[in-house]
Amino acid sequence: MFLYSFAWVVALTVSAPWWLWRMATTNKYREGLRERLGLVPARLILSADSRPVIWLHAVSVGEVIAVSGLVRELCARLPGWRVVVSTTTRTGQAIARERFGAENVFYYPLDFAWAVRAYLQALRPRLFVLAETEFWPRMLWECQRAGIPVAVVNARISDRSYPKYLRLRFLWRRILRGLAMVLAQSDEDVSRLRNIGVAADRIRLGGNLKYDVRATSDSALVEAIRAALGDGAKLLVCGSTLEGEERILLDAWPELVAAEPEVRMVLAPRHPERFGVVAGLLDRSEAPWIRRSEWVDGEFGAGSIFLLDSIGELASVYSLASVAFVGGSLVAAGGHNPLEPAQYGVPIVMGPHYENFRGIVDTMRAREAIRIVDAAGLSGALVELQRGGDAAMGVRAQQVFAAESGATARAVEALLALLAERQTPGHEPIGVRD
Numbered sequence: 001m002f003l004y005s006f007a008w009v010v011a012l013t014v015s016a017p018w019w020l021w022r023m024a025t026t027n028k029y030r031e032g033l034r035e036r037l038g039l040v041p042a043r044l045i046l047s048a049d050s051r052p053v054i055w056l057h058a059v060s061v062g063e064v065i066a067v068s069g070l071v072r073e074l075c076a077r078l079p080g081w082r083v084v085v086s087t088t089t090r091t092g093q094a095i096a097r098e099r100f101g102a103e104n105v106f107y108y109p110l111d112f113a114w115a116v117r118a119y120l121q122a123l124r125p126r127l128f129v130l131a132e133t134e135f136w137p138r139m140l141w142e143c144q145r146a147g148i149p150v151a152v153v154n155a156r157i158s159d160r161s162y163p164k165y166l167r168l169r170f171l172w173r174r175i176l177r178g179l180a181m182v183l184a185q186s187d188e189d190v191s192r193l194r195n196i197g198v199a200a201d202r203i204r205l206g207g208n209l210k211y212d213v214r215a216t217s218d219s220a221l222v223e224a225i226r227a228a229l230g231d232g233a234k235l236l237v238c239g240s241t242l243e244g245e246e247r248i249l250l251d252a253w254p255e256l257v258a259a260e261p262e263v264r265m266v267l268a269p270r271h272p273e274r275f276g277v278v279a280g281l282l283d284r285s286e287a288p289w290i291r292r293s294e295w296v297d298g299e300f301g302a303g304s305i306f307l308l309d310s311i312g313e314l315a316s317v318y319s320l321a322s323v324a325f326v327g328g329s330l331v332a333a334g335g336h337n338p339l340e341p342a343q344y345g346v347p348i349v350m351g352p353h354y355e356n357f358r359g360i361v362d363t364m365r366a367r368e369a370i371r372i373v374d375a376a377g378l379s380g381a382l383v384e385l386q387r388g389g390d391a392a393m394g395v396r397a398q399q400v401f402a403a404e405s406g407a408t409a410r411a412v413e414a415l416l417a418l419l420a421e422r423q424t425p426g427h428e429p430i431g432v433r434d
Contacts, residue, residue, distance in 0.1 A: 031090050031107075032090070032093065032106075032107035035106050035107040035109070036107050036108070036109055036110050036115070037109070037110060037115055038109050038110075038112070038114050038115030038116075038117075038118040038119070039118070040106075040119055040123075041106055043102065043103045044103070044106055044122065044123065045122055049082065051081055051082040052080070052081050052126045053081070053082050053083075053084060053123045053124060053125045053126060054078075054081060054082070054083045054125060054126060054129060054415075055085075055086065055119075055123055055125040055127070055128050055129070056070075056071065056083060056084070056085050056086075056128075056129040056130075056131065057085070057086045057087075057128070057129070057130050057131060057134060058085060058086075058087055058092065058096065058131040059087065059088045059089065059092060059108075059131070059134050060087065060088060060089040060091060060092040061089070061091050061092050061095050062210070062336070062337055063087075063131040063154075064085070064087060064092050064095045064096045064099065065095065065210075065213055065315070066131060066154055066209040066210045066213060067085075067153070067154075068099050068213070069209070069212050069213070069408040070153065070209060070408050070411055070412060071083050071085065071099075071100060073408065073409075073412045074412060074415065077412065077416060078416075081126075082104070083100070084104045084105070084106070084123060084125075085100050085104060085105050085106075086105070086106050086107065086109075087105070087107065087108060088107070088108050088134075090272075091271070091272060091311055093107060094311050095311065095312050098312065111136040111138040111139060112138065113138060113142065116138050116139050116142045117142060120142055120143070120146055120148070125148055126148070126149075126419065126422075127150075127151060127415065127418065127419060127422075128143050128148050128149070128150045128151070129151050129152070129153060129415065130151070130152045130153070130155075131152075131153055131154050131209075132152075132154050132156055133152065133155055133156060133157060133161075135172075135175070137175050140175050140176070140178065140179075141175065143178075144178040149180035149181075149418060150178070150179050150180055151179070151180055151181040151182070151183075151414075151418060152179060152181070152182040152183065153183045153206065153209065153411045153415075154183065154206070154208060154209045154210075154407070154411075155182050155184045155185065155189060155193060155203075155206075156184065156185045156186070156189045156359070157189055157192040157193060157196065158334065158355055158356055158358075159355040159358065160334065160355060162192055162196075165196040166195065166196060169195070169196045169197050172197045173196070173197030174197075176193075176196065176197040176198045176199075177197060177198070177199055179198055179199070179202055180202065180418055180422070181202055181204075181414060181415075181418050182198055182202055182203045182204070183204060183205075183206025183207075183407075183410070183411055183414060184203055184204070184205055184206060185206070185207065185208045185359055185407075186205070186208075186359040187205060188359070189359070190203050190204075204414075206407055206410050206411055206414070207404065207406060207407030207410060208359065208360065208404065209407045209408055209411065210337055210339050210360070211339060211360075211401060211404040211405045211406075211407060212405050212406070212408040213339065213340070213343075214343065215315035215316050215318070215319075215340060215343065217316050217319035217320075217344065218316075219313065219316045221292070221313050221316070221317065222316050222317060222319060222320060224295075224298060225266075225300060225306070225317065225320055226320060227298065228298050228299060228300035229264065229300060229320070232262055233262050233263075233264060233302070234260055234262055234263045234264070234322040234323075235263070235264050235265070235266065235320050235321050235322050235323075236256070236263060236264070236265045236266070236321065236323050236324075236325065236382060237265075237266045237268070237314075237317055237318055237320070237321035237323075237324045237325070237341070237346075238265060238266065238324075238325040238327060239268045239314045239317075239318065239324065239325070239326055239327060239336070239340065240268065240314070240326060240336035240337075241268065241269050241270060241278075241325075242270055242271075242327055242328050242331055242333050243274065243277075243331070244330070244331045245327050245328075245330045245331060245351075246267065246269070246281050247281060248375050248378060249265070249267065249325070249378075250281060250285050250287065251379075252378050252379035252382065253265065253285075253287055253305070254286075254287075255379045255383065256379060256382050256383055256386065257287075257302075257303045259383045259386070260383065260386045260387065261302055261303065263302070263303070263322075263386060264301075264302065264303070264304055264305070264306065265304075265305045265306065266305075266306045266308055266317055266320075266321075267282075267305055267306065267307050267308065268314045268317070269307075269308075269309075270327060270336070272309075272311060275291075275307070275309040278307060279291060279307060279309070282305060282307060285305075287303065287304065288301065288303065288304040288305070289304060289305040289306070289307060290304065290305075290306055290307070291306075291307040292306065292308050292309050292310050292313075293309050293310065315340045318340050318341040318343075318344055318346060319344045319346075321344070321346045322346070322347075322385075323346065323347050323348075323385045323386050324338075324341035324346045324347070324348050324349070325349045325350070325378075325382070326338045326340075326341065326348060326349070326350045328353070328356075329350040329351030329352065329353045329354050330351035330353070330374070330375055330378070331351070331353065332353050333353060334353060334354070334356035334357075335350060335351070335353055335354035335355065335356050335357050335361070336357070337357060338350060338354075338357065338360060338361060338364065338370060338397075339360060339401055341397070342364070342369070342370075342397035342400060342401045343398065343401045344394075344398070345394040345395055345397065345398035346394050346397070347371070347385045347390065347393040347394045347397070348364075348369070348370045348397055349370075349371045349372075349378070349382060349385065350371070350372055350373075351372070351373065351374065351375070351378075352372060352373075352374055354372070363400055363404065364396075364397060367399070367400055368390075368393065368396060369393060369396035369397040369399070369400050370393070371385065371390075
């Protein structure tokens with residue numbers, strides 16, 4: 001841990017000019033800085049609140065949405081307990097505060113002893129739960145020293161990170177052997193976790209929490225867009241796009257409009273700090289466009305593009321799509337979650353880079369429930385699907401979504417069993433509600 005902390009200090013010192021420049025020019029890293037440095041926000045420390053605490057960490061938006069059902073069920077089953085949630089990103093923080101209440105949400109501390117210990121001492125969690133594989137050595141070490149069991153839900157090891165873990169598995173084994181329980185997304189993840197050092201008897205197959213996410217299609221924005229579209233309109237929803245993908249989509253747009261004159265596009269960049277950049281691309285294109293933040297007259301004409309410059313509305317907008325493109329996949333970024341449109345029975349197109357969701361995409365491909373294309377084949381695939389070239393694809397995607405559900409219930413039961421197992425004399429009864 002000394003060597004790890006020393007390496008952290010060196011890395012931050014060397015990169016300090018870049019971080020200072022980013023904080024000076026954007027709000028992305030300034031927000032929550034005090035919390036990241038170990039200054040526990042007063043809203044978390046309730047002197048009159050003696051409820052035992054479960055601390056759950058979800059990095060960003062995708063993880064927050066995935067664990068929402070888990071948090072809800074834990075609160076219902078443990079009425080005398082408190083569940084607090086930390087995030088790393090600003091967008092994840094916004095969604096978490098909306099879903100779990102600002103008083104229960106905070107920024108995850110930097111992985112230094114003083115910052116980690118400040119939160120552990122303030123919250124005194126009975127259980128620390130990680131979503132996916134956000135392994136921070138200092139946090140795991142301090143939890144082990146304090147006797148706090150650590151569980152991992154929705155665990156996965158991506159293609160990109162797996163070789164890095166393997167190269168340092170002699171170190172990771174020392175850190176990961178203390179995990180109390182790991183629920184992996186797939187059999188492949190079980191094998192990879194075992195290979196990097198997690199004890200075999202602590203890992204089990206839990207499934208993917210994201211199959212249990214049920215986004216509502218009942219929102220003011222959805223109703224407004226539905227009214228603006230009218231009869232006969234078709235809608236392409238392009239979600240979670242990254243730098244480089246918007247240009248590819250805009251280049252393909254004239255061909256799609258020529259083939260299907262009544263089509264419209266909703267374009268939803270992944271990161272809020274890029275809303276302005278994408279607006280600039282739209283300004284330079286020949287397509288008519290509007291932005292959600294300025295949309296007041298309810299018009300959404302044929303051939304136009306709707307820039308969704310908001311947070312938390314994309315999942316419900318997918319319900320209106322006749323075809324969906326899931327971003328982060330035409331560029332080498334690992335892809336984003338295709339299950340959001342799949343739950344509505346929408347035909348889905350992704351690029352070839354989907355490593356972050358390999359298990360989900362492979363399942364969908366095996367059942368012909370998704371179309372994988374490169375940039376050159378994008379416009380042709382979109383035209384074909386908008387014309388109903390594979391009308392049953394969306395139905396098959398919805399069937400995959402329904403068939404793979406159940407991970408949340410399994411995770412809840414496993415966490416409750418772990419808490420019961422770890423009960424020690426002097427602790428309050430868990431008080432599980434049937």
